[in-house]
Amino acid sequence: MNGFGPGRWKWVALILALGFLGIQFIRPALPNKPVTAELQVPPDVKQILKTSCYNCHSNETRLSWFDKPAPAYWIVSNHVKEGRKHLNFSEIGSLPLAQQQGVLFESISQIELGAMPLPAYERLHPESEITPQQLTVLKNYLNSAVSNRVVTAEEIGSADAEYEKWVHSPSLAKEVSPAPNGIGFLPDYKNWRAISSTERDDNHTMRVILGNDIAVNAIAHNQINPWPDGTAFAKVAWLQQLDGTGAIRTGAFFQVEFMMRDNKKYADTLGWGFARWRGADLKPYGKDATFTGECVGCHIALSKTDYVFTAPIGGQQ
Amino acid sequence: MRLQMANIFLNGFVFGIVFALFGCGGEKPKVFASLNQTASLMGDLPANPLAWSVITSSASRNDSTMSTLYGNDVASQYARTNPDHKYPNGSALSLVTWTQQEDSRWFGAKIPATVKSVEFVLVSSAAGSPSYSYQKFEGTPLKRSSAEEYRVPADRAAELLSQRGAVLP
Numbered sequence: 001m002n003g004f005g006p007g008r009w010k011w012v013a014l015i016l017a018l019g020f021l022g023i024q025f026i027r028p029a030l031p032n033k034p035v036t037a038e039l040q041v042p043p044d045v046k047q048i049l050k051t052s053c054y055n056c057h058s059n060e061t062r063l064s065w066f067d068k069p070a071p072a073y074w075i076v077s078n079h080v081k082e083g084r085k086h087l088n089f090s091e092i093g094s095l096p097l098a099q100q101q102g103v104l105f106e107s108i109s110q111i112e113l114g115a116m117p118l119p120a121y122e123r124l125h126p127e128s129e130i131t132p133q134q135l136t137v138l139k140n141y142l143n144s145a146v147s148n149r150v151v152t153a154e155e156i157g158s159a160d161a162e163y164e165k166w167v168h169s170p171s172l173a174k175e176v177s178p179a180p181n182g183i184g185f186l187p188d189y190k191n192w193r194a195i196s197s198t199e200r201d202d203n204h205t206m207r208v209i210l211g212n213d214i215a216v217n218a219i220a221h222n223q224i225n226p227w228p229d230g231t232a233f234a235k236v237a238w239l240q241q242l243d244g245t246g247a248i249r250t251g252a253f254f255q256v257e258f259m260m261r262d263n264k265k266y267a268d269t270l271g272w273g274f275a276r277w278r279g280a281d282l283k284p285y286g287k288d289a290t291f292t293g294e295c296v297g298c299h300i301a302l303s304k305t306d307y308v309f310t311a312p313i314g315g316q317q
Numbered sequence: 318m319r320l321q322m323a324n325i326f327l328n329g330f331v332f333g334i335v336f337a338l339f340g341c342g343g344e345k346p347k348v349f350a351s352l353n354q355t356a357s358l359m360g361d362l363p364a365n366p367l368a369w370s371v372i373t374s375s376a377s378r379n380d381s382t383m384s385t386l387y388g389n390d391v392a393s394q395y396a397r398t399n400p401d402h403k404y405p406n407g408s409a410l411s412l413v414t415w416t417q418q419e420d421s422r423w424f425g426a427k428i429p430a431t432v433k434s435v436e437f438v439l440v441s442s443a444a445g446s447p448s449y450s451y452q453k454f455e456g457t458p459l460k461r462s463s464a465e466e467y468r469v470p471a472d473r474a475a476e477l478l479s480q481r482g483a484v485l486p
Contacts, residue, residue, distance in 0.1 A: 108424040139424065146425075148378070166484045167400050190397075190485040194371045196353065199383050199417070202425035206374050208385065222352060238374075238483055246378035253484040280486045302422065309422050313429060315357035316367050 023070045030077040033059045037093030039100055045141050049089060052117055052128045053107070056083030059090035064125065079121060086297065101145050105202040106298075108138055115301035146201045151241040151251065159241065159252040162280050166253075176282045179275035181289040185282065186258060189234035195219065195312035199240075199248070206250050209310045210234045219312045226271075226306045231261040233308070253280045259299075259308070269296050270307045356415055356429035360459025363437060363452065364389075366411030372396045373483035376417075382433055384414040386480050392440075396482035404478060406447070408440040412477050435459055438474045449474050 035058070039049070054060050056079050067076040087107070092100055110116035112135070117128045130138075176185035192210035199206055211219065212232040218224050235257050238250035257276035260266070266273040274295040276285035285291060299307040358367065370393035376383040388396055392408035404410070414436075415429035435454045440447060449467040451474035454460060470478050 105425040109422070112424060113422065142425070163481065163484055164400065166486060167398060167482065191370055191393075193367060194385055194387070196356075196428060197374055197383060197385055198420060198423075199376050199427045200425055201427070206376065208371055208374055210371070219352065224352070236483075236485065240376075242378065246380075248376040248378060250373050250375065250483040253486060256486075280484055282486055305422075309420075311351055311353040311422075311428070313356045313367065314352040314354040315359070315365075 020069075026070060027073065028077055030061065030063075030080060032061055033090075035059050035090040037091055039089045039093050039103075040097065041100075041104070042141060044137055048130065048134045048137060052130050052134075054089060055125070055128070056080045056117075056121070057087045057089050058084070059088065066124070076121075079118065098147075101142060102203055104138070104142055108135070108142065110301060111135065111138075113301040142202070148242065149204070150244055155239070155251060156241065159239070162252055166280060176277065177284050179277070179284045179291075180286045181273070181275065181292055183258070183260070183273050183275035185275075185277060186232070186234070189232075189236075189256065189258070192216075192232075192234060193316060195233075195316065196310045198310075204240045204242070205237045205254055206240055206248065207235055207237045209312075210236070211312065215312075216316050219314070219316050224306070224308075224312065227261050227308065229261055229263060233259045233310070255279070255285070256282075257285075257295075259295075270299060272299070272307060274299075353429065355431050358413065358432055358435060358459065359457065360454060362435060362454060362459060364409065364411070366413055366435065366437075369393065369409075369411065371483070371485075372410065373480055375480070376427075381417045381427075382414050383417055383427065383429060384412050386477065387411045387413065393482075397485065400481070402478050402481075403447075404440045406440060406442040408438075410438045410477050412436045431457070432459065434462075436473060436477060438470070438477045440478075449478075451477075 038058075039046070041049070049057075050060075055062060061080050063073075063076060067073060087103060092103060095103075107116065111130050117125070117130070122128050176187070178184045189210055189212075192212050193216050194208050195211045195215065197206070197208045210233065212230075214228060214230040215233060218228055218231060237254040237256075239252045239254055241249045241251040243249075255276055255278045258274070260273040260275075261271060262273060263271040269292045274292045276291075276295075277283060278285050286294075299309070302309055305311075358365065366387040369387040369389050372386040372388045372393055373396075374383070374385045387393075387410070389407075389409040391406075392404055392410050395404055395408060412435070414433045416431050416433050417427040418430035420426035420428045433455070437450075437452045439450045441450075442448065446468070449470045451463075451465040451467065451470075451472075452461055453463045453473070455462045465472070465474065467474055
């Protein structure tokens with residue numbers, strides 16, 4: 001300690017400073033590509049997104065002066081690249097309107113969960129914070145956009161056909177291929193207990209969330225944070241059939257997806273093994289094993305509930 | 318002078334990064350791992366339908382309710398393998414209807430809030446002639462509000478028995 005006189009400090013400062021200047025030459029490019037198909041929303045909604053989200057989620061990135069020198073630049077440019085990959089408001093305008101709104105529905109949940117704007121980013125860019133008033137503007141827009149579309153005869157017809165096929169051969173032990181990350185299908189999920197259900201007006205689905213015995217036992221003893229090893233959840237989703245009287249029934253089967261707790265085996269994905277099968281013919285979801293990045297992308301926001309969204313209904317025992 | 322500036326920058330960044338990583342900046346809204354207790358079934362019921370298997374689910378836009386139809390083993394197995402609705406002896410079905418609440422963890426989703434009613438239909442057949450008993454429970458705690466016996470199911474009993482199983486491949 002004593003040997004560190006003021007003279008030494010000067011040297012240390014100089015070296016650090018030179019180092020700092022030196023690293024300025026390492027600058028990965030961060031070009032703003034042209035805005036090809038911008039999200040279509042009313043101006044007040046767009047203004048909020050521009051202020052809070054566009055820096056990382058559009059081709060109109062504007063870095064602050066203090067984001068420009070490295071190493072801050074490295075961090076920020078990485079954020080922007082990742083951010084654009086997940087969601088780019090300059091390019092999603094080419095999707096059907098309902099899908100664009102679906103993206104916004106998801107964004108609002110990310111904001112409400114505190115996952116977005118990234119807390120580390122928001123601390124350095126306080127202007128990106130979304131105020132409760134702004135959140136209300138976004139929600140009002142989306143609530144007004146939810147459609148009350150009544151089911152068509154065609155949709156009923158194809159759901160009926162699917163049902164007929166299934167009910168006459170439900171246990172046709174079909175060869176269900178494993179998910180790309182190696183997780184095999186668990187046909188017994190349908191006999192697990194329902195621990196909750198959700199209805200989604202934004203994407204017009206009904207869901208039931210089921211838990212295996214270990215999950216149900218954990219619920220009975222209120223030991224759900226963390227969930228014990230061996231816990232498994234299945235979430236089944238069907239398309240809604242809304243009729244003219246406001247009644248909603250389950251229509252075509254959409255998908256079933258699983259989360260299986262094994263902290264060691266699935267250490268890379270929050271301690272949960274994720275897998276999903278789509279359609280009544282149970283096609284494994286995902287091109288390759290990296291599909292779990294999608295699952296983690298949403299579920300990671302639930303760090304306070306062991307990455308589980310569902311609050312199970314009490315009194316299962 | 319330049320170097321000094323740079324130094325200030327660097328310190329600023331190191332501080333900024335440390336602060337960003339470990340800072341005590343305002344915590345965001347919290348969610349806790351908790352059970353949904355308000356949606357649990359409280360009261361004296363002849364059986365716990367939550368322990369049975371799912372047959373299907375439904376909802377009502379106008380009433381802002383959501384329902385799950387459960388069946389004991391006999392009933393759920395039957396519903397998954399038979400397109401008609403002649404449930405065999407020993408079948409028990411239960412329709413639990415909840416009021417809805419916004420899911421605080423997912424904007425646009427609705428989840429069960431409180432139990433509005435629990436209905437049961439029991440099918441028994443003696444000497445080849447089936448009979449159907451219907452019971453409905455409402456209130457907090459749940460109390461029986463109606464009970465009917467049928468030779469031929471009618472009213473709500475018929476409605477419950479006529480719901481077809483949701484596809485569970």
